[in-house]
Amino acid sequence: MTPREELTNRIHRDVNEYQESARERFKELWEQELISEAHLHQLYIDAKMIGQAVRDALSSHQNYPEEVTEIYVYSLFDKYKESFETKFDKIKKLKAKKERRKSVLINTINDLKSMFKMPLKSAPENQGLKIEEEENQSGKILH
Structure with missing residues:
Protein backbone atom coordinates (compact mmCIF):
# COMPACT_ATOMS: atom_id res chain seq x y z
CA MET A 1 0.00 0.00 0.00
CA THR A 2 1.37 3.41 -0.92
CA PRO A 3 1.71 6.22 1.62
CA ARG A 4 -1.07 8.09 -0.22
CA GLU A 5 -3.41 5.08 0.10
CA GLU A 6 -2.53 4.68 3.78
CA LEU A 7 -3.30 8.36 4.38
CA THR A 8 -6.57 8.13 2.47
CA ASN A 9 -7.63 5.01 4.40
CA ARG A 10 -6.73 6.59 7.74
CA ILE A 11 -8.66 9.76 6.96
CA HIS A 12 -11.70 7.80 5.76
CA ARG A 13 -11.58 5.66 8.92
CA ASP A 14 -11.30 8.73 11.19
CA VAL A 15 -14.18 10.50 9.43
CA ASN A 16 -16.40 7.41 9.53
CA GLU A 17 -15.67 6.83 13.23
CA TYR A 18 -16.46 10.43 14.09
CA GLN A 19 -19.64 10.41 12.02
CA GLU A 20 -20.83 7.26 13.77
CA SER A 21 -20.00 8.71 17.17
CA ALA A 22 -21.82 11.95 16.32
CA ARG A 23 -24.87 10.04 15.06
CA GLU A 24 -25.05 8.04 18.29
CA ARG A 25 -24.71 11.14 20.45
CA PHE A 26 -27.38 13.04 18.53
CA LYS A 27 -29.65 9.98 18.59
CA GLU A 28 -29.32 9.92 22.39
CA LEU A 29 -30.26 13.60 22.53
CA TRP A 30 -33.29 12.88 20.35
CA GLU A 31 -34.30 9.94 22.58
CA GLN A 32 -34.04 12.28 25.58
CA GLU A 33 -36.34 14.67 23.67
CA LEU A 34 -33.72 17.41 23.63
CA ILE A 35 -33.86 17.80 19.85
CA SER A 36 -36.66 17.32 17.36
CA GLU A 37 -36.74 14.65 14.69
CA ALA A 38 -36.33 17.36 12.04
CA HIS A 39 -33.27 18.71 13.87
CA LEU A 40 -31.86 15.18 14.11
CA HIS A 41 -32.38 14.68 10.37
CA GLN A 42 -30.62 17.97 9.61
CA LEU A 58 -8.67 14.41 -0.50
CA SER A 59 -9.46 14.20 -4.21
CA SER A 60 -8.50 17.79 -4.90
CA HIS A 61 -5.13 17.35 -3.19
CA GLN A 62 -3.98 14.24 -5.04
CA ASN A 63 -1.16 16.18 -6.69
CA TYR A 64 0.17 17.57 -3.41
CA PRO A 65 2.61 15.78 -1.08
CA GLU A 66 1.00 13.56 1.57
CA GLU A 67 2.04 15.92 4.38
CA VAL A 68 0.29 18.88 2.76
CA THR A 69 -2.82 16.82 2.05
CA GLU A 70 -2.86 15.49 5.60
CA ILE A 71 -2.56 18.96 7.13
CA TYR A 72 -5.22 20.42 4.85
CA VAL A 73 -7.73 17.59 5.23
CA TYR A 74 -7.34 17.23 9.00
CA SER A 75 -7.63 20.98 9.53
CA LEU A 76 -10.86 20.92 7.51
CA PHE A 77 -12.07 17.88 9.45
CA ASP A 78 -11.17 19.52 12.79
CA LYS A 79 -13.14 22.61 11.79
CA TYR A 80 -16.23 20.50 11.14
CA LYS A 81 -15.75 18.51 14.35
CA GLU A 82 -15.50 21.76 16.30
CA SER A 83 -18.77 22.90 14.73
CA PHE A 84 -20.49 19.68 15.81
CA GLU A 85 -19.01 19.84 19.30
CA THR A 86 -20.33 23.39 19.65
CA LYS A 87 -23.80 22.09 18.75
CA PHE A 88 -23.45 19.30 21.33
CA ASP A 89 -22.38 21.80 23.98
CA LYS A 90 -25.33 24.10 23.29
CA ILE A 91 -27.77 21.22 23.58
CA LYS A 92 -26.11 19.98 26.79
CA LYS A 93 -26.34 23.47 28.28
CA LEU A 94 -30.03 23.61 27.41
CA LYS A 95 -30.47 20.20 29.02
CA ALA A 96 -28.71 21.36 32.20
CA LYS A 97 -30.85 24.51 32.27
CA LYS A 98 -34.03 22.44 31.90
CA GLU A 99 -32.88 20.11 34.69
CA ARG A 100 -32.18 23.07 37.00
CA ARG A 101 -35.61 24.53 36.28
CA LYS A 102 -37.22 21.16 36.88
CA SER A 103 -35.33 20.78 40.16
CA VAL A 104 -36.40 24.25 41.34
CA LEU A 105 -40.00 23.49 40.40
CA ILE A 106 -39.95 20.16 42.23
CA ASN A 107 -38.41 21.76 45.33
CA THR A 108 -41.02 24.54 45.26
CA ILE A 109 -43.84 22.02 44.94
CA ASN A 110 -42.41 19.95 47.79
CA ASP A 111 -42.09 23.08 49.96
CA LEU A 112 -45.71 23.98 49.24
CA LYS A 113 -46.84 20.43 50.03
CA SER A 114 -44.98 20.47 53.33
CA MET A 115 -46.54 23.84 54.23
CA PHE A 116 -50.04 22.51 53.65
CA LYS A 117 -49.30 19.33 55.60
CA MET A 118 -48.08 21.31 58.64
CA PRO A 119 -49.84 20.06 61.80
CA LEU A 120 -52.38 22.43 63.32
CA LYS A 121 -50.53 22.65 66.65
CA SER A 122 -47.26 23.83 65.15
CA ALA A 123 -48.73 26.56 62.95
CA PRO A 124 -47.90 29.94 64.58
CA GLU A 125 -51.30 31.48 63.84
CA ASN A 126 -52.99 28.62 65.68
CA GLN A 127 -51.09 29.00 68.95
CA GLY A 128 -54.11 30.72 70.52
CA LEU A 129 -56.30 27.74 69.70
CA LYS A 130 -53.80 25.41 71.34
CA ILE A 131 -53.90 27.40 74.60
CA GLU A 132 -57.71 27.48 74.60
CA GLU A 133 -57.85 23.72 73.98
CA GLU A 134 -55.51 23.09 76.91
CA GLU A 135 -57.55 25.35 79.19
CA ASN A 136 -60.76 23.59 78.13
CA GLN A 137 -59.26 20.20 78.91
CA SER A 138 -58.17 21.38 82.37
CA GLY A 139 -61.76 22.25 83.20
CA LYS A 140 -61.68 26.00 82.84
CA ILE A 141 -64.67 27.67 81.30
CA LEU A 142 -64.16 29.31 77.92
CA HIS A 143 -65.65 32.73 77.29
Whole structure:
Protein backbone atom coordinates (compact mmCIF):
# COMPACT_ATOMS: atom_id res chain seq x y z
CA MET A 1 0.00 0.00 0.00
CA THR A 2 1.37 3.41 -0.92
CA PRO A 3 1.71 6.22 1.62
CA ARG A 4 -1.07 8.09 -0.22
CA GLU A 5 -3.41 5.08 0.10
CA GLU A 6 -2.53 4.68 3.78
CA LEU A 7 -3.30 8.36 4.38
CA THR A 8 -6.57 8.13 2.47
CA ASN A 9 -7.63 5.01 4.40
CA ARG A 10 -6.73 6.59 7.74
CA ILE A 11 -8.66 9.76 6.96
CA HIS A 12 -11.70 7.80 5.76
CA ARG A 13 -11.58 5.66 8.92
CA ASP A 14 -11.30 8.73 11.19
CA VAL A 15 -14.18 10.50 9.43
CA ASN A 16 -16.40 7.41 9.53
CA GLU A 17 -15.67 6.83 13.23
CA TYR A 18 -16.46 10.43 14.09
CA GLN A 19 -19.64 10.41 12.02
CA GLU A 20 -20.83 7.26 13.77
CA SER A 21 -20.00 8.71 17.17
CA ALA A 22 -21.82 11.95 16.32
CA ARG A 23 -24.87 10.04 15.06
CA GLU A 24 -25.05 8.04 18.29
CA ARG A 25 -24.71 11.14 20.45
CA PHE A 26 -27.38 13.04 18.53
CA LYS A 27 -29.65 9.98 18.59
CA GLU A 28 -29.32 9.92 22.39
CA LEU A 29 -30.26 13.60 22.53
CA TRP A 30 -33.29 12.88 20.35
CA GLU A 31 -34.30 9.94 22.58
CA GLN A 32 -34.04 12.28 25.58
CA GLU A 33 -36.34 14.67 23.67
CA LEU A 34 -33.72 17.41 23.63
CA ILE A 35 -33.86 17.80 19.85
CA SER A 36 -36.66 17.32 17.36
CA GLU A 37 -36.74 14.65 14.69
CA ALA A 38 -36.33 17.36 12.04
CA HIS A 39 -33.27 18.71 13.87
CA LEU A 40 -31.86 15.18 14.11
CA HIS A 41 -32.38 14.68 10.37
CA GLN A 42 -30.62 17.97 9.61
CA LEU A 43 -27.67 16.96 11.79
CA TYR A 44 -27.40 13.66 9.90
CA ILE A 45 -27.33 15.61 6.63
CA ASP A 46 -24.63 17.89 8.06
CA ALA A 47 -22.57 14.84 9.04
CA LYS A 48 -22.84 13.45 5.52
CA MET A 49 -21.79 16.80 4.09
CA ILE A 50 -18.73 16.78 6.34
CA GLY A 51 -17.75 13.38 5.02
CA GLN A 52 -18.24 14.51 1.45
CA ALA A 53 -16.23 17.70 2.00
CA VAL A 54 -13.34 15.68 3.42
CA ARG A 55 -13.47 13.23 0.51
CA ASP A 56 -13.54 16.14 -1.94
CA ALA A 57 -10.55 17.70 -0.19
CA LEU A 58 -8.67 14.41 -0.50
CA SER A 59 -9.46 14.20 -4.21
CA SER A 60 -8.50 17.79 -4.90
CA HIS A 61 -5.13 17.35 -3.19
CA GLN A 62 -3.98 14.24 -5.04
CA ASN A 63 -1.16 16.18 -6.69
CA TYR A 64 0.17 17.57 -3.41
CA PRO A 65 2.61 15.78 -1.08
CA GLU A 66 1.00 13.56 1.57
CA GLU A 67 2.04 15.92 4.38
CA VAL A 68 0.29 18.88 2.76
CA THR A 69 -2.82 16.82 2.05
CA GLU A 70 -2.86 15.49 5.60
CA ILE A 71 -2.56 18.96 7.13
CA TYR A 72 -5.22 20.42 4.85
CA VAL A 73 -7.73 17.59 5.23
CA TYR A 74 -7.34 17.23 9.00
CA SER A 75 -7.63 20.98 9.53
CA LEU A 76 -10.86 20.92 7.51
CA PHE A 77 -12.07 17.88 9.45
CA ASP A 78 -11.17 19.52 12.79
CA LYS A 79 -13.14 22.61 11.79
CA TYR A 80 -16.23 20.50 11.14
CA LYS A 81 -15.75 18.51 14.35
CA GLU A 82 -15.50 21.76 16.30
CA SER A 83 -18.77 22.90 14.73
CA PHE A 84 -20.49 19.68 15.81
CA GLU A 85 -19.01 19.84 19.30
CA THR A 86 -20.33 23.39 19.65
CA LYS A 87 -23.80 22.09 18.75
CA PHE A 88 -23.45 19.30 21.33
CA ASP A 89 -22.38 21.80 23.98
CA LYS A 90 -25.33 24.10 23.29
CA ILE A 91 -27.77 21.22 23.58
CA LYS A 92 -26.11 19.98 26.79
CA LYS A 93 -26.34 23.47 28.28
CA LEU A 94 -30.03 23.61 27.41
CA LYS A 95 -30.47 20.20 29.02
CA ALA A 96 -28.71 21.36 32.20
CA LYS A 97 -30.85 24.51 32.27
CA LYS A 98 -34.03 22.44 31.90
CA GLU A 99 -32.88 20.11 34.69
CA ARG A 100 -32.18 23.07 37.00
CA ARG A 101 -35.61 24.53 36.28
CA LYS A 102 -37.22 21.16 36.88
CA SER A 103 -35.33 20.78 40.16
CA VAL A 104 -36.40 24.25 41.34
CA LEU A 105 -40.00 23.49 40.40
CA ILE A 106 -39.95 20.16 42.23
CA ASN A 107 -38.41 21.76 45.33
CA THR A 108 -41.02 24.54 45.26
CA ILE A 109 -43.84 22.02 44.94
CA ASN A 110 -42.41 19.95 47.79
CA ASP A 111 -42.09 23.08 49.96
CA LEU A 112 -45.71 23.98 49.24
CA LYS A 113 -46.84 20.43 50.03
CA SER A 114 -44.98 20.47 53.33
CA MET A 115 -46.54 23.84 54.23
CA PHE A 116 -50.04 22.51 53.65
CA LYS A 117 -49.30 19.33 55.60
CA MET A 118 -48.08 21.31 58.64
CA PRO A 119 -49.84 20.06 61.80
CA LEU A 120 -52.38 22.43 63.32
CA LYS A 121 -50.53 22.65 66.65
CA SER A 122 -47.26 23.83 65.15
CA ALA A 123 -48.73 26.56 62.95
CA PRO A 124 -47.90 29.94 64.58
CA GLU A 125 -51.30 31.48 63.84
CA ASN A 126 -52.99 28.62 65.68
CA GLN A 127 -51.09 29.00 68.95
CA GLY A 128 -54.11 30.72 70.52
CA LEU A 129 -56.30 27.74 69.70
CA LYS A 130 -53.80 25.41 71.34
CA ILE A 131 -53.90 27.40 74.60
CA GLU A 132 -57.71 27.48 74.60
CA GLU A 133 -57.85 23.72 73.98
CA GLU A 134 -55.51 23.09 76.91
CA GLU A 135 -57.55 25.35 79.19
CA ASN A 136 -60.76 23.59 78.13
CA GLN A 137 -59.26 20.20 78.91
CA SER A 138 -58.17 21.38 82.37
CA GLY A 139 -61.76 22.25 83.20
CA LYS A 140 -61.68 26.00 82.84
CA ILE A 141 -64.67 27.67 81.30
CA LEU A 142 -64.16 29.31 77.92
CA HIS A 143 -65.65 32.73 77.29
